Amino acid sequence: MSELRIALVAEGPTDLVVIEAALKAVLPDPFVMTQLQPEPTQPKLGTGWCGVLKWCDQAHRRHRGFLMDDPTLVGFDLIIIHVDVDVAHQQYPNCGESVETWAEENFWGNLPCTRPCPPISDTVDELLRAIESWLGQVQSCDRTLFCLPAQSSGTWLAAAVLSATDPLLANAECNRTLESQLKLLPKKRRIKKTKRAYQDKAHLITDRWTQVKQVCTQAEHFEQLVLAALSQK
Numbered sequence: 001m002s003e004l005r006i007a008l009v010a011e012g013p014t015d016l017v018v019i020e021a022a023l024k025a026v027l028p029d030p031f032v033m034t035q036l037q038p039e040p041t042q043p044k045l046g047t048g049w050c051g052v053l054k055w056c057d058q059a060h061r062r063h064r065g066f067l068m069d070d071p072t073l074v075g076f077d078l079i080i081i082h083v084d085v086d087v088a089h090q091q092y093p094n095c096g097e098s099v100e101t102w103a104e105e106n107f108w109g110n111l112p113c114t115r116p117c118p119p120i121s122d123t124v125d126e127l128l129r130a131i132e133s134w135l136g137q138v139q140s141c142d143r144t145l146f147c148l149p150a151q152s153s154g155t156w157l158a159a160a161v162l163s164a165t166d167p168l169l170a171n172a173e174c175n176r177t178l179e180s181q182l183k184l185l186p187k188k189r190r191i192k193k194t195k196r197a198y199q200d201k202a203h204l205i206t207d208r209w210t211q212v213k214q215v216c217t218q219a220e221h222f223e224q225l226v227l228a229a230l231s232q233k
Helices: 014-027 049-060 085-089 097-106 121-134 153-161 178-184 195-207 210-215 215-230
Strands: 004-009 031-037 078-082 144-147
Touching: 004 014, 004 049, 004 097, 014 031, 014 078, 014 153, 014 195, 014 215, 031 049, 031 215, 049 078, 049 097, 049 121, 085 121, 144 215, 153 178, 153 195, 195 210, 210 215
Parallel strands: 004 031, 004 078, 078 144
Antiparallel strands: none
Protein backbone atom coordinates (compact mmCIF):
# COMPACT_ATOMS: atom_id res chain seq x y z
CA MET A 1 0.00 0.00 0.00
CA SER A 2 1.33 3.45 -0.88
CA GLU A 3 1.92 5.96 1.87
CA LEU A 4 -0.90 8.32 2.79
CA ARG A 5 -0.36 11.75 1.24
CA ILE A 6 -1.45 14.63 3.46
CA ALA A 7 -1.55 18.35 2.66
CA LEU A 8 -1.35 20.80 5.55
CA VAL A 9 -2.49 24.42 5.63
CA ALA A 10 -1.33 25.81 8.98
CA GLU A 11 -0.47 28.97 10.81
CA GLY A 12 3.25 28.23 11.19
CA PRO A 13 6.12 25.75 11.47
CA THR A 14 5.59 24.79 15.11
CA ASP A 15 2.00 23.83 14.29
CA LEU A 16 3.30 21.46 11.63
CA VAL A 17 5.51 19.78 14.24
CA VAL A 18 2.63 19.29 16.68
CA ILE A 19 0.15 18.07 14.08
CA GLU A 20 2.67 15.68 12.54
CA ALA A 21 3.41 14.23 15.99
CA ALA A 22 -0.32 13.80 16.65
CA LEU A 23 -0.79 12.02 13.32
CA LYS A 24 2.04 9.62 14.16
CA ALA A 25 0.04 8.59 17.21
CA VAL A 26 -3.23 8.23 15.30
CA LEU A 27 -2.23 6.74 11.94
CA PRO A 28 -1.26 3.07 11.84
CA ASP A 29 1.05 3.43 8.83
CA PRO A 30 3.70 5.92 7.63
CA PHE A 31 2.54 9.02 5.78
CA VAL A 32 3.99 11.91 3.82
CA MET A 33 2.90 15.42 4.80
CA THR A 34 3.37 18.48 2.61
CA GLN A 35 2.94 21.95 4.08
CA LEU A 36 1.08 24.13 1.59
CA GLN A 37 0.85 27.14 3.89
CA PRO A 38 3.07 28.85 4.98
CA GLU A 39 4.94 28.15 1.74
CA PRO A 40 8.29 29.82 1.01
CA THR A 41 7.50 30.40 -2.67
CA GLN A 42 4.37 32.40 -1.77
CA PRO A 43 5.57 34.71 1.01
CA LYS A 44 2.92 37.30 0.13
CA LEU A 45 0.31 35.26 1.98
CA GLY A 46 2.23 35.66 5.21
CA THR A 47 2.04 33.41 8.25
CA GLY A 48 -0.32 32.99 11.17
CA TRP A 49 -4.08 32.84 10.92
CA CYS A 50 -4.11 35.65 8.37
CA GLY A 51 -2.04 33.47 6.04
CA VAL A 52 -4.49 30.59 6.43
CA LEU A 53 -7.39 32.95 5.74
CA LYS A 54 -5.72 34.23 2.55
CA TRP A 55 -4.98 30.67 1.41
CA CYS A 56 -8.66 29.79 1.85
CA ASP A 57 -9.70 32.91 -0.04
CA GLN A 58 -7.37 32.00 -2.92
CA ALA A 59 -8.89 28.52 -3.03
CA HIS A 60 -12.33 30.13 -3.28
CA ARG A 61 -11.21 32.44 -6.10
CA ARG A 62 -9.76 29.67 -8.30
CA HIS A 63 -12.18 26.79 -7.71
CA ARG A 64 -15.79 25.80 -7.09
CA GLY A 65 -16.96 22.51 -5.71
CA PHE A 66 -15.13 20.16 -3.39
CA LEU A 67 -11.71 21.32 -2.19
CA MET A 68 -10.27 17.87 -2.90
CA ASP A 69 -11.18 18.37 -6.59
CA ASP A 70 -9.09 21.55 -6.89
CA PRO A 71 -6.60 20.79 -9.72
CA THR A 72 -3.75 22.19 -7.60
CA LEU A 73 -4.46 19.61 -4.88
CA VAL A 74 -4.62 16.49 -7.02
CA GLY A 75 -2.63 13.66 -5.48
CA PHE A 76 -3.43 14.29 -1.82
CA ASP A 77 -5.47 11.82 0.20
CA LEU A 78 -6.26 14.26 3.01
CA ILE A 79 -6.17 18.03 3.41
CA ILE A 80 -5.84 19.46 6.92
CA ILE A 81 -6.66 23.10 7.59
CA HIS A 82 -5.30 24.27 10.93
CA VAL A 83 -6.31 27.36 12.91
CA ASP A 84 -5.75 27.86 16.63
CA VAL A 85 -8.94 28.49 18.58
CA ASP A 86 -7.52 31.67 20.11
CA VAL A 87 -8.18 33.21 16.67
CA ALA A 88 -11.77 33.51 17.90
CA HIS A 89 -10.53 36.59 19.79
CA GLN A 90 -9.17 38.24 16.63
CA GLN A 91 -10.81 40.56 14.12
CA TYR A 92 -10.44 40.94 10.36
CA PRO A 93 -8.83 44.41 10.37
CA ASN A 94 -5.84 42.80 12.14
CA CYS A 95 -5.00 41.23 8.75
CA GLY A 96 -5.14 44.54 6.89
CA GLU A 97 -7.67 46.85 5.27
CA SER A 98 -8.08 44.63 2.20
CA VAL A 99 -9.04 41.65 4.35
CA GLU A 100 -11.57 43.75 6.21
CA THR A 101 -13.08 44.66 2.84
CA TRP A 102 -13.11 41.02 1.69
CA ALA A 103 -14.90 40.03 4.88
CA GLU A 104 -17.66 42.53 4.19
CA GLU A 105 -17.96 41.69 0.49
CA ASN A 106 -18.04 37.93 1.02
CA PHE A 107 -20.16 37.91 4.20
CA TRP A 108 -17.56 36.02 6.17
CA GLY A 109 -18.45 34.67 9.60
CA ASN A 110 -18.06 36.96 12.57
CA LEU A 111 -14.73 37.63 14.29
CA PRO A 112 -14.35 37.87 17.20
CA CYS A 113 -16.64 34.94 17.94
CA THR A 114 -15.77 33.79 21.45
CA ARG A 115 -18.26 32.11 23.72
CA PRO A 116 -18.01 31.44 27.47
CA CYS A 117 -15.46 28.75 28.26
CA PRO A 118 -15.83 26.04 29.40
CA PRO A 119 -17.06 24.42 27.30
CA ILE A 120 -14.62 25.18 24.49
CA SER A 121 -16.94 23.50 21.96
CA ASP A 122 -19.20 26.55 21.66
CA THR A 123 -16.31 28.77 20.58
CA VAL A 124 -14.98 26.04 18.27
CA ASP A 125 -18.35 25.80 16.52
CA GLU A 126 -18.45 29.55 15.93
CA LEU A 127 -14.86 29.66 14.68
CA LEU A 128 -15.44 26.73 12.34
CA ARG A 129 -18.35 28.58 10.77
CA ALA A 130 -16.06 31.55 10.14
CA ILE A 131 -13.32 29.38 8.59
CA GLU A 132 -15.78 27.62 6.30
CA SER A 133 -17.03 31.02 5.15
CA TRP A 134 -13.48 31.94 4.07
CA LEU A 135 -13.70 29.07 1.57
CA GLY A 136 -16.80 30.58 -0.02
CA GLN A 137 -18.27 28.19 -2.57
CA VAL A 138 -15.49 25.67 -2.05
CA GLN A 139 -16.92 22.75 -0.10
CA SER A 140 -15.19 20.52 2.40
CA CYS A 141 -15.78 16.78 2.40
CA ASP A 142 -14.82 13.83 4.59
CA ARG A 143 -11.21 14.13 3.37
CA THR A 144 -10.93 17.81 4.32
CA LEU A 145 -10.22 18.01 8.04
CA PHE A 146 -10.21 21.05 10.29
CA CYS A 147 -7.65 20.92 13.09
CA LEU A 148 -8.60 23.48 15.74
CA PRO A 149 -6.45 23.10 18.88
CA ALA A 150 -7.63 25.05 21.91
CA GLN A 151 -6.35 27.49 22.68
CA SER A 152 -3.39 26.67 20.42
CA SER A 153 -1.34 23.73 19.21
CA GLY A 154 1.05 24.58 22.03
CA THR A 155 -1.63 23.38 24.44
CA TRP A 156 -1.22 19.88 23.01
CA LEU A 157 2.52 20.11 23.59
CA ALA A 158 1.96 21.32 27.15
CA ALA A 159 -0.41 18.42 27.80
CA ALA A 160 2.34 16.03 26.68
CA VAL A 161 5.33 17.50 28.52
CA LEU A 162 3.69 18.45 31.82
CA SER A 163 2.46 16.10 34.49
CA ALA A 164 -1.24 15.35 34.16
CA THR A 165 -1.72 16.90 37.62
CA ASP A 166 0.25 20.08 36.87
CA PRO A 167 -1.83 23.15 37.86
CA LEU A 168 -1.02 24.73 34.50
CA LEU A 169 -3.21 22.11 32.83
CA ALA A 170 -6.28 22.99 34.85
CA ASN A 171 -8.93 24.14 32.37
CA ALA A 172 -6.17 24.07 29.73
CA GLU A 173 -8.37 24.59 26.68
CA CYS A 174 -9.66 27.89 28.06
CA ASN A 175 -6.19 29.21 28.97
CA ARG A 176 -4.86 31.53 26.25
CA THR A 177 -1.49 31.94 28.03
CA LEU A 178 -0.61 28.26 28.45
CA GLU A 179 1.71 28.03 25.43
CA SER A 180 3.59 31.17 26.47
CA GLN A 181 3.98 29.78 29.99
CA LEU A 182 6.14 26.97 28.59
CA LYS A 183 8.82 29.63 28.03
CA LEU A 184 8.66 30.57 31.72
CA LEU A 185 9.28 27.11 33.16
CA PRO A 186 12.53 26.43 35.08
CA LYS A 187 15.50 26.44 32.73
CA LYS A 188 15.85 22.67 32.32
CA ARG A 189 12.16 22.32 31.43
CA ARG A 190 11.74 25.55 29.46
CA ILE A 191 10.41 25.29 25.88
CA LYS A 192 10.79 28.24 23.54
CA LYS A 193 8.36 28.58 20.66
CA THR A 194 10.76 27.57 17.89
CA LYS A 195 10.50 24.74 15.40
CA ARG A 196 13.67 23.14 16.76
CA ALA A 197 12.53 23.28 20.38
CA TYR A 198 9.17 21.79 19.47
CA GLN A 199 10.84 19.08 17.38
CA ASP A 200 12.92 18.08 20.40
CA LYS A 201 9.71 17.39 22.37
CA ALA A 202 7.47 16.18 19.54
CA HIS A 203 8.01 12.51 20.36
CA LEU A 204 6.28 13.11 23.71
CA ILE A 205 3.11 14.15 21.91
CA THR A 206 3.17 10.87 20.02
CA ASP A 207 4.13 8.74 23.02
CA ARG A 208 1.68 10.41 25.42
CA TRP A 209 -1.18 11.00 23.01
CA THR A 210 -3.67 9.37 25.38
CA GLN A 211 -2.74 11.91 28.06
CA VAL A 212 -3.04 14.74 25.53
CA LYS A 213 -6.56 13.61 24.65
CA GLN A 214 -7.53 13.43 28.31
CA VAL A 215 -6.57 17.09 28.74
CA CYS A 216 -7.62 18.40 25.31
CA THR A 217 -11.05 17.57 23.91
CA GLN A 218 -10.00 19.05 20.57
CA ALA A 219 -7.20 16.50 20.29
CA GLU A 220 -9.75 13.72 20.77
CA HIS A 221 -12.00 15.35 18.17
CA PHE A 222 -9.15 15.63 15.67
CA GLU A 223 -8.36 11.94 16.07
CA GLN A 224 -11.99 11.07 15.41
CA LEU A 225 -11.97 13.14 12.21
CA VAL A 226 -8.80 11.46 10.97
CA LEU A 227 -10.06 7.94 11.66
CA ALA A 228 -13.42 8.70 10.06
CA ALA A 229 -11.65 9.99 6.93
CA LEU A 230 -9.51 6.86 6.74
CA SER A 231 -12.58 4.65 7.00
CA GLN A 232 -13.89 6.24 3.80
CA LYS A 233 -10.78 5.46 1.75
